[in-house]
Amino acid sequence: MTSVTNRPGFFQSRLGGFPRPFWVLFAGTLINRVGTMVEPFMGIYLTQARGMSLTAAGMVMAAFGAGSLLSQPFAGWLADRLGRRITLSGGMVATAATMLTLGYVTSVPGIVAAMFVLGVVVDAYRPASQALVADLVPPADRPRAFGLLFWAVNLGFSIAMVAGGWLAQSGFTVLFWADAVTCLIFGALVWRAVPETRPARAEKGTGGFRDVLRDRLMVAFVLINLAYTMVYLQAYTTLPLAMSAKGLPTSAYGVAMAVNGLLIVVVQPLTNAWLSRHDPSVVLAAGLAVVGAGFALTALVSSAAWLALSVxxxxxxxxxxxxxxxxxxxxxAPAHLRGRYSGLYGLSWSAGGLLAPLAGTRLVAASPSLAWLLIGGLAVVAAAGQLVLAPAVRRRSVNP
Incomplete structure (x- = not known):
């Protein structure tokens, strides 16, 4: 039987060793994600509350995607140039203002413009947040730290989906206010309780995005992540369409995605500390391969139970x-370029968000079963690529 004296070590291995500013960042991330109620319901808002056609709604969402392509590199540059704290807090204030504008503007040009700006600012915090973690947390603890932030994002988003669906019944305006207020809380927490961690001028040296793009190892890693995003983001774009085409009700997709959120919230905290003790490249490659296997299983889905299993x-x-x-x-990343490196990494997610539905829908239209095998196979190829990069990543980690 495990003794009581062992319990502090159990929690210490998962939650201990992080400075106070990290926990402020964690709390702010959780609060911000709890308020993320607008994006999941944007399509419904545009078509129902604003009376747009599907074509017009698609144009508006395309404006958001165009803004998101600019967001990560620009925010990464700001995080290195102006500082992590001001970039994150400023991005949250800008997001709050844009949310409220979007909630009240009624003209189509105004909505398109607001959605473009929202695409630029809504995730501008990410490069600054990642740079803050890299600045604050020693290398050995970073996988655990980033894993905790991942958990906060998913827990908060799970709460937001339930709360947002309930609040939307009383009108969409309350969703925009909830999102704006939680953004402001996150920004205020960081501004008041997180110190600026950007390297001092004497330590920064010179450099810009050209230096990032000359880093062939980083560029290769970003391309591998782009391949992964084109697989993973099928879950939110092509998958619900494909399941509907197979005759499965929307409730089956909803239950399956609830399984996704539940497993992350329950399993991830239990495995985070253990996984952080292993080579990050090997762990990432294993994860990519398992993701590929799960999406490949979608080719066999014929019922809600099988869909839940594949998810x-x-x-x-x-x-x-x-x-x-x-x-x-x-x-x-060199310390003085951490924002830009994180921005380039974030760009792979933005690009994947645009490319995933374009590729996925065409593949499924051509051959539904073969499509999921190809999609899953792409993740396995990405896993193999990450294993190829693993020795170089280990050398860079030891000799930055």
């Missing part, structure tokens, strides 16, 4: 990837 498989792979990508980016 459970790729969710376990997602749990493996949690935290390690951020730790690898932090290991590859």
């Amino acid at each position: 459970a498989v790729w969710t376990l792979g997602e749990v493996l990837t949690a935290g390690v990508s951020g730790a690898i980016v932090a290991a590859l």
Whole structure:
């Protein structure tokens, strides 16, 4: 039987060793994600509350995607140039203002403009947040730290989905206010309780995005992540369409995605400390391969139970990837370019968000079963690529 004296070590291994500013960042991230109620319901808002056609709504969402392509590199540059704290807090204030504008503007040009700005600012905090973790947390603890932030994002988003669906019944305006207020709280917490960690001028040296793009190891890692995002983001774009085409009700997709959130919230904290003790590249490669296997299983889905099983498989792979990508980016980046490196990494997610539905829908239209095998196979190829990069990543981690 485990003694009581062992329990502090159990919690210490998972939660201990982080400075206070990290926990402020963790709390702010959780609060911000709890308020993320607008994005999941944007399509419904545009078509129902604003009376847009599907074509017009698609144009508006495309404006958001265009803004998101600019967001990560620009925010990464700001994090290195102006500082992590002002970039994160400023991005939160800008997001709050844009949310409220979007909630009240009624003209189509105004909505398009607001959505473009929202695409630029809504995730501008990410490069600054990743740079802050890299600045504050020693390399050995970074996978655990990034894993905890991943958990906070998913827990907060799970709460937001339930609360947002309930609050939307009383009108969409309350969703915009909830999102804006939680953004302001996050920004205020960071501004008041997180010190600026940007390297001092004497330590920064020179450099810019050209230096990032000359780093062939980083560029290769970003391309591998782009391949992964084109697989993973099918879950939110092509998958619900494909399941509907198979005759499964929307409730089946909803239950399956609830399995995703539940597994992450329950399993990820239990495995985070153990996974952080292993080579990040190997853990990431294993996660990519499991994600690929889960999406490949979608080719066999014929019922809600099988759909939930396939989602459970790729969710376990997602749990493996949690935290390690951020730790690898932090290991590859010079201290004075951490914002820009994180921005380039974030760009792969923005690009994947645009490319995933374009590729996925065409593949499924051509051959539904073969499509999921190809999609899953792409993740396995990405896993193999990460294993090829693993020795170089280890050398860079030891000799930054």
